[in-house]
Amino acid sequence: xxxxxxxxxxxxxxxxxxxxxxxxxxxxxxxxxxxxxxxxxxxxxxxxxxxxxxxxxxxxxxxxxxxxxxxxxxxxxxxxxxxxxxxxxxxxxxxxxxxxxxxxxxxxxxxxxxxxxxxxxxxxxxxxxxxxxxxxxxxxxxxxxxxxxxxxxxxxxxxxxxxxxxxxxxxxxxxxxxxxxxxxxxxxxxxxxxxxxxxxxxxxxxxxxxxxxxxxxxxxxxxxxxxxxxxxxxxxxxxxxxxxxxxxxxxxxxxxxxxxxxxxxxxxxxxxxxxxxxxxxxxxxxxxxxxxxxxxxxxxxxxxxxxxxxxxxxxxxxxxxxxxxxxxxxxxxxxxxxxxxxxxxxxxxxxxxxxxxxxxxxxxxxxxxxxxxxxxxxxxxxxxxxxxxxxxxxxxxxxxxxxxxxxxxxxxxxxxxxx
Amino acid sequence: xxxxxxxxxxxxxxxxxxxxxxxxxxxxxxxxxxxxxxxxxxxxxxxxxxxxxxxxxxxxxxxxxxxxxxxxxxxxxxxxxxxxxxxxxxxxxxxxxxxxxxxxxxxxxxxxxxxxxxxxxxxxxxxxxxxxxxxxxxxxxxxxxxxxxxxxxxxxxxxxxxxxxxxxxxxxxxxxxxxxxxxxxxxxxxxxxxxxxxxxxxxxxxxxxxxxxxxxxxxxxxxxxxxxxxxxxxxxxxxxxxxxxxxxxxxxxxxxxxxxxxxxxxxxxxxxx
Numbered sequence: 001x002x003x004x005x006x007x008x009x010x011x012x013x014x015x016x017x018x019x020x021x022x023x024x025x026x027x028x029x030x031x032x033x034x035x036x037x038x039x040x041x042x043x044x045x046x047x048x049x050x051x052x053x054x055x056x057x058x059x060x061x062x063x064x065x066x067x068x069x070x071x072x073x074x075x076x077x078x079x080x081x082x083x084x085x086x087x088x089x090x091x092x093x094x095x096x097x098x099x100x101x102x103x104x105x106x107x108x109x110x111x112x113x114x115x116x117x118x119x120x121x122x123x124x125x126x127x128x129x130x131x132x133x134x135x136x137x138x139x140x141x142x143x144x145x146x147x148x149x150x151x152x153x154x155x156x157x158x159x160x161x162x163x164x165x166x167x168x169x170x171x172x173x174x175x176x177x178x179x180x181x182x183x184x185x186x187x188x189x190x191x192x193x194x195x196x197x198x199x200x201x202x203x204x205x206x207x208x209x210x211x212x213x214x215x216x217x218x219x220x221x222x223x224x225x226x227x228x229x230x231x232x233x234x235x236x237x238x239x240x241x242x243x244x245x246x247x248x249x250x251x252x253x254x255x256x257x258x259x260x261x262x263x264x265x266x267x268x269x270x271x272x273x274x275x276x277x278x279x280x281x282x283x284x285x286x287x288x289x290x291x292x293x294x295x296x297x298x299x300x301x302x303x304x305x306x307x308x309x310x311x312x313x314x315x316x317x318x319x320x321x322x323x324x325x326x327x328x329x330x331x332x333x334x335x336x337x338x339x340x341x342x343x344x345x346x347x348x349x350x351x352x353x354x355x356x357x358x359x360x361x362x363x364x365x366x367x368x369x370x371x372x373x374x375x376x377x378x379x380x381x382x383x384x385x386x387x388x389x390x391x392x393x394x395x396x397x398x399x400x401x402x403x404x405x406x407x408x409x410x411x412x413x414x415x416x417x418x419x
Numbered sequence: 420x421x422x423x424x425x426x427x428x429x430x431x432x433x434x435x436x437x438x439x440x441x442x443x444x445x446x447x448x449x450x451x452x453x454x455x456x457x458x459x460x461x462x463x464x465x466x467x468x469x470x471x472x473x474x475x476x477x478x479x480x481x482x483x484x485x486x487x488x489x490x491x492x493x494x495x496x497x498x499x500x501x502x503x504x505x506x507x508x509x510x511x512x513x514x515x516x517x518x519x520x521x522x523x524x525x526x527x528x529x530x531x532x533x534x535x536x537x538x539x540x541x542x543x544x545x546x547x548x549x550x551x552x553x554x555x556x557x558x559x560x561x562x563x564x565x566x567x568x569x570x571x572x573x574x575x576x577x578x579x580x581x582x583x584x585x586x587x588x589x590x591x592x593x594x595x596x597x598x599x600x601x602x603x604x605x606x607x608x609x610x611x612x613x614x615x616x617x618x619x620x621x622x623x624x625x626x627x628x629x630x631x632x633x634x635x636x637x638x639x640x641x642x643x644x645x646x647x648x649x650x651x652x653x654x655x656x657x658x659x660x661x662x663x664x665x666x667x668x669x670x671x672x673x674x675x676x677x678x679x680x681x682x683x684x685x686x687x688x689x690x691x692x
Binding site: 121231232247300302303304307308309310311312313316320321325 | 491493496498508521522523524525528529530531533535536537547548551552598601602605606
């Protein structure tokens, strides 16, 4: 009796070990991929989070009433008042070189910022105003602790003199770190301290909108026709194989196609979300078709029989019953395809969305750039200040993706409850 | 050679059985059905009596479901399926070029093996048919059709308070009665039932059988079943199929008490099948 039990135990434990081992492998694989993901996201967050803050410096600026026309603030040059204010603050800067270094403490766009503030508060004219302006990117980077001050002066972007001034300003509490709202509300800029992602985000969103409006109806109708109506013959099988092949075509090829056809042949406006969306639609179509066909195939045939059994025509059966049931799958597939399109850079480079555009686009025919292209542009820029901006833009892109996937999940839940 | 001889034997036997009802509504003459190269039905001749229940019995793969699906041309949707011969409904050839398959299926409803309500509300399940056929002009009229259909299917009392709930949320037997109600809502002449009780428990089966018995007054019912007892209980006429041939067709009482063919005898006593 006990012998039997022993035999059973020995055999059982071998299988048991195999199962344990397999589970261990699985666990290892999961934790490894999670670790990589964590490292990736972690490094991006570490590098990028500082981009959401920006250093500001307070300048005491003389705004003489006789030099500023209250009705034409926009036409006034504030640069000279700013420079004067800086010279007043640090009168020891007398040489041309020192003055230049002094001016470089504040952002090159600071005079425009002053102009805006004066426009908003005209009562500042004729007073001795205390105005906060952005520091230059070099100063900002130094204040964030990215600059090694032990380095030889010639190898640093900031001279010892500038560091001294900054220390003085800090002592007087005239330097502040604030939340960088401009990053979320502005367009691109040459100055790293001045850049924003809104232009790129809107550009991407508009492109995706065009892409969805074009590719979703086309893709769904193609899938419905191929799956429900097309005769199963050789010709349609060739179409099917080629749609699957299209899904694997490198995206830059679609970009070249868009360049040749949409821009050169049809003469559509370059660098616009319209053309970007059209190119992305070409790319997304095969994905949508494949996902839609799969979800159509998943609708049980009994539903088709039920509808046809009471005299619904083929079209009625398809559009009253089959398509609504397949819709959650179709939408999910489409959103996955669109998420892919959102991260696509190469085809957009081909149609000129790589241009340097400062304005936030107002419509689908305004020249703009897209988020991944913006990331590419910033990553390509030599200034140290763009490093954190690049990572921050990646974070924005990831957030955009997460929002899209959340929408997909919510839509799916909503629609599937009707089943 | 052998099979031809066999077929002739069968044909003579049917002529011997001498069952040619006068008040037939569906009449199949020399019907052959092919699935690609394979022939599934051989030279079928069958007249279905109006306002009665006709049971089609026989072992799996004998072609009874295939014949059933010929009557409302559900075989049309199978690309490789091909039907020859003539089938008439009330004297009209259903394969004629001027026949609209949609209105044919309205006249010849179908209930399937597995209950397949639409994943919509109970109300919409019933209302769908009348809606697409434009049978009602007002909401009140449609409400009436839904109520009448559910009452005829014996489901009204169970669902009248939850017409807006999902049809798929009902129990199996209720779902099947919902499917029957859905079929009768479009006022068919004939209802085809393809093993309607095979997915149901005995109690639900009994309910559906009672329902079939009541529906017989208004509709002609053709039912495919694997249960001999069910055929004996609900049907007036029974046709026995074997390997794509109609072996014997006659009054149910005759088939079950005095089968003329040896194969029928063997099947109903459980020796083959």
